[in-house]
Amino acid sequence: MGSFSIWHWLIVLLVVVLVFGTKKLGNVGSDLGKAVKGFKDGVKGEEEAPKANDTKTIDVDAKDKSNH
Numbered sequence: 001m002g003s004f005s006i007w008h009w010l011i012v013l014l015v016v017v018l019v020f021g022t023k024k025l026g027n028v029g030s031d032l033g034k035a036v037k038g039f040k041d042g043v044k045g046e047e048e049a050p051k052a053n054d055t056k057t058i059d060v061d062a063k064d065k066s067n068h
Helices: 006-020 022-055
Strands: none
Touching: 006 022
């Protein structure tokens, strides 16, 4: 009684598909995947942000004020 067999899980899966429908479950899976990808990009972005600032250069023309 403590462990579920494969038949128990198949029945649970069938009931979930009947209640929510395959399209709704596909949308939930897609949204979950996007959320995980966004979280990974956010964590990776924080680590790479200081590195990105080091590579930026600013091109400024210096003018000599003593010649005016």
